[in-house]
Structure formats: C-alpha cells, structure tokens
Amino acid sequence: MKRIKVEIAPGVETEFVDRDRALAQVVEWAEKSTRWPVVIFGPEGCGKTAFLRQAASGLRELGYDVFYLHPLDRVFSAEVDDPDVKSLFADLVRKTLEDERWGRLALAVFDLTREILKKRRRKIAVIADDVFQAIGLDKAAAYVKGLLNMIEHPVYRYESIVVLVATSEGVSRSEIGRHRWADVMPMWNMPREGFQQLYEKLPGPNPPFEEVWRWTGGNPGMLSRLYLTSWNSGVVVTRLIREKRLTPDFVARWRGWLEKAVEDPEALWSPDAPEELIKQLVERNLILYNIYERQQIFWIDAPPPETDPELGIGRNVAWQTPIHREAVRRALGAPP
Numbered sequence: 001m002k003r004i005k006v007e008i009a010p011g012v013e014t015e016f017v018d019r020d021r022a023l024a025q026v027v028e029w030a031e032k033s034t035r036w037p038v039v040i041f042g043p044e045g046c047g048k049t050a051f052l053r054q055a056a057s058g059l060r061e062l063g064y065d066v067f068y069l070h071p072l073d074r075v076f077s078a079e080v081d082d083p084d085v086k087s088l089f090a091d092l093v094r095k096t097l098e099d100e101r102w103g104r105l106a107l108a109v110f111d112l113t114r115e116i117l118k119k120r121r122r123k124i125a126v127i128a129d130d131v132f133q134a135i136g137l138d139k140a141a142a143y144v145k146g147l148l149n150m151i152e153h154p155v156y157r158y159e160s161i162v163v164l165v166a167t168s169e170g171v172s173r174s175e176i177g178r179h180r181w182a183d184v185m186p187m188w189n190m191p192r193e194g195f196q197q198l199y200e201k202l203p204g205p206n207p208p209f210e211e212v213w214r215w216t217g218g219n220p221g222m223l224s225r226l227y228l229t230s231w232n233s234g235v236v237v238t239r240l241i242r243e244k245r246l247t248p249d250f251v252a253r254w255r256g257w258l259e260k261a262v263e264d265p266e267a268l269w270s271p272d273a274p275e276e277l278i279k280q281l282v283e284r285n286l287i288l289y290n291i292y293e294r295q296q297i298f299w300i301d302a303p304p305p306e307t308d309p310e311l312g313i314g315r316n317v318a319w320q321t322p323i324h325r326e327a328v329r330r331a332l333g334a335p336p
C-alpha cells in the first residue's frame, strides 16, 4: 500500500508512519468486506484521521470507489470511476460548503452508492471521519443504522463493501455501542517504535526521545502540540486545563477521586467511583473507560500494554496521554 503524505506540524510533511497492523486490517477488510460498519474511537490525537485518510487511499488503490467525508475539516471527496456520480457529489459539496448542512452530504452517500451500483457491481467504500458532531449526536445511531442497511440490504448488489467511521467524541461510543449496528473498535496511541520513527522526522533540536515518550505516551497529536510550543510542556498543560474546563469548582467537587485517579486511573474502576465524574472525564476526552481486552482482534492496530503506570494506563481505565493526567494533577494544585 502506498503511504500518503501527512503533516505532523505546519510545514513538516512526512509519510504516514508505521501502523502496519492497521494497514493489514484494511487489506483484510478489502478482501472480505466489513460485516458491520466499523466505528473507530480512541484518544484525541491518536491518529484516527491520518489512518482513515491512509485507508481511503489504500482502498482506492485496491480498486474501490471511495467516498470520504470529514466535515470538521471541510474535506469531502468521491474517488469514483463514474463521472456522473463524481460531478453530482462535487455539486453537493459546493452547496453544502455554502449552507453548512453537513447532514445532507452524509446522507447523500446512500443515494450515490446506489447510483454507482445500479450500473454495475462494484467495490464500494464509505469513510466518514467525525461525522457525528456534524450531523448531531442524537442522529449518530440512526446514521450508523443507515450504513448497516447499506451493507445488509443493498438495493443493487455490490462486489464488496468497506464502511469505516471514526469519532473522537467520547459519548458517541456508548451511544452507538448500545445497539448492535456496528463493530465498535478502539485505536490506541502509536506503539513505541513507530512513534520513534515519527519523532525522528521532526527537525531538531529536540529533547531526547525517552522524555518525549514519557510526555506523550505515543500520541502523535500531542507530539505535534509539544513540538509547536518548542517542547514547552507547561504551556501545553496550561492550555489543556482551560480546554478541559478543569475549573476550581470541578476540582473541588471531585478532589478526592481525582487525586486517586492521578496516582492510578484504575481507581475509577472501583464500584464506588462516582458515575457522574467518570461521565465528565469521558466527555472531556481525558480518560478512556472500560478498555477492551488486549487481544489484537478487538483493536485497530496494536493494543496498549495491559498496564503501564508511568503512562497512566490501567487495565480498564487509562489517561488519554500522560499530559492529560498532568493537566489534572496541576489543576489539583500539585507542583510540576
């Protein structure tokens, strides 16, 4: 599979690095089709968007007609052989960019694939990145059901079909997981060796890799943020405290539990841990809760280790990155 170009920071272009297992999974889906829509979730900045873009390109290479939707970045494409469908899609994108009715575009994919298949049997891929925010969380499950229908009850037959959806939205996971309409799969930060390859693409001077690993836990988005502040982790933490609304009020309300969770996130797995706090931490994308068994089959790419206290990974609960944990620690008033 040809590797796409990605930007790890403005002006720093690299090719898509590592994630070999995830790419092998794409090839497998391409061969067998996805039985359900695959809904991918994981820490913010772990590389979901980069992976979906790489998957879109790879599937095209494997002979697929590919629809790609990423409303948050205003990127839409129909890499399809049928010129009529291509121009229909382009018209719709133009209109949607004017009036911002993203839902219409997301739904148009259903009609357009039908249009393509009417003419002849083909391989079809629909790749939707962060569409739930655009169409509304309340419609997320219905949209996934629509995608499932496309797989299960197509009006015209396809040769094979791959449907991939990513969400960085902590809540949508449970919203979608409640139904049996999707294969909900987690993706973790990058494994150490792959992450090191990425780190080495960054023009220096840079701190030693070991240090960067301990801050980021292999999260490429966090790598990029640190790089852009010239490795001023204090600034990144300060911004995160604001973004995650770690206000004095929030901290005062949950101090006891937060102090425990900073020491060991698994504390939140205890039966008396307050549900409201867990919900808040998930919604704010600070932790991953109820993490899957670490068997390859459940994961996009390699699963995280069973536990890694230094990186804040517990068996069932993990901080998204060590910097996320650090933001909470600092909000609690601990010295850096």
Ligand SMILES: Nc1ncnc2c1ncn2[C@@H]1O[C@H](COP(=O)(O)OP(=O)(O)OP(=O)(O)O)[C@@H](O)[C@H]1O
Pocket (backbone or CB within 6 Å): 006, 007, 008, 009, 014, 015, 016, 017, 018, 019, 043, 044, 045, 046, 047, 048, 049, 050, 051, 168, 198, 220, 221, 224
């Ligand atoms: N395998 C990779 N090789 C090279 N760069 C990568 C890779 N994965 C991610 N990146 C880069 O790391 C940054 C964060 O990745 P990306 O935006 O894909 O994460 P994300 O999980 O989609 O984040 P969000 O939760 O914010 O949507 C981007 O600059 C992206 O280009």
Ligand SMILES: [Mg+2]
Pocket (backbone or CB within 6 Å): 048, 049, 050, 129, 130, 168
């Ligand atoms: Mg993304």
